[in-house]
Structure formats: structure tokens, C-alpha cells
Amino acid sequence: DWKSTKDILRCNPxxxxxPRYDSILYTADDDPMAMGQLDLVFRCHLPRHKSLDxxxxxxxxxxxxxxxxxxxxxxxERSAAPMFIALEHLTRGALLCPIFGASxxxxxxxxxxxxxxxxxxxxxx
Numbered sequence: 001d002w003k004s005t006k007d008i009l010r011c012n013p014x015x016x017x018x019p020r021y022d023s024i025l026y027t028a029d030d031d032p033m034a035m036g037q038l039d040l041v042f043r044c045h046l047p048r049h050k051s052l053d054x055x056x057x058x059x060x061x062x063x064x065x066x067x068x069x070x071x072x073x074x075x076x077e078r079s080a081a082p083m084f085i086a087l088e089h090l091t092r093g094a095l096l097c098p099i100f101g102a103s104x105x106x107x108x109x110x111x112x113x114x115x116x117x118x119x120x121x122x123x124x125x
Contacts, residue, residue: 007093011038023096024057027089035060035094035109037078041087053087060096063106067099074109075099092117 009022021037028034036057044052060076067075076096094117096107111117 009038009090009093011040023060023094024055025091025094026057026085027091033074033109035076035096036083036085039082054084055087055090056082056084058082060107063104065102065104065106067102067108074111075106076109077104077106 009024010020013019021039024036024038026034026036036059038055038057040056042054044054046052059079061079063075063077065075095110095113097110099106099108
């Protein structure tokens with residue numbers, strides 16, 4: 001299926017009474033599976049009536065922590081430092097699940113939500 005689709009991504013401190021900050025997959029030169037938490041979306045107005053749409057994110061880096069499981073599910077941990085990327089570099093939404101009982105705040109990357117995410121996470125061309 002080669003149709004374009006839309007992901008509705010949210011970054012809202014008060015979404016139905018609770019904070020909601022979605023996870024994203026974005027384009028980066030140094031990481032083919034660059035992921036982050038979408039914290040803020042804004043527009044910068046530039047001279048000559050131009051504008052630039054940006055996102056402030058906190059990246060998820062590959063964790064050195066390994067769960068005691070039989071699967072090779074990718075594990076990520078969230079960076080505390082924010083970074084800025086152009087919205088055009090957002091690829092899609094991503095689903096990360098907190099790992100309960102871990103000694104630190106780490107997340108599983110859920111690759112079975114659809115075929116596109118499965119192929120991306122497992123590096124299948």
C-alpha cells in the first residue's frame with residue numbers, strides 16, 4: 001500500500017485533564033531510527049514573509065539497559081535535553097511503552113502496530 005496517510009500527533013500539557021506528548025520517528029543523519037518525544041510545535045516568522053515550522057523534542061537514545069526477555073525488542077531512554085528539528089523531518093508517530101519494574105525510565109519500541117513500523121524497526125528494506 002503506497003498511499004500517503006496522516007498521523008495526528010499531539011503535544012498538549014492538558015489533554016482531557018492529563019498531559020499528552022506523543023512519540024515520533026524523525027529523519028536524522030546519524031540514526032536511521034531516530035525517535036523523540038514531541039514537546040512543542042511552533043512557527044518562526046522570518047523576513048520576506050517566510051516562515052519555518054519547528055518542533056522541540058527530547059530524543060530517545062538507544063539504552064544500554066537490557067531486559068531479561070527472549071525477544072530483541074529495541075529499548076530506548078529519553079534524553080533530558082531538548083533539541084529543535086524542522087517539522088519536515090518528522091516521519092511518523094511512534095509507539096513506545098514504559099518498561100515497568102526497570103531500575104530507570106526506559107521504553108520498549110512497539111513495532112507490531114502496523115506493517116510500516118515493523119519494517120522500519122527491523123531494518124527490512
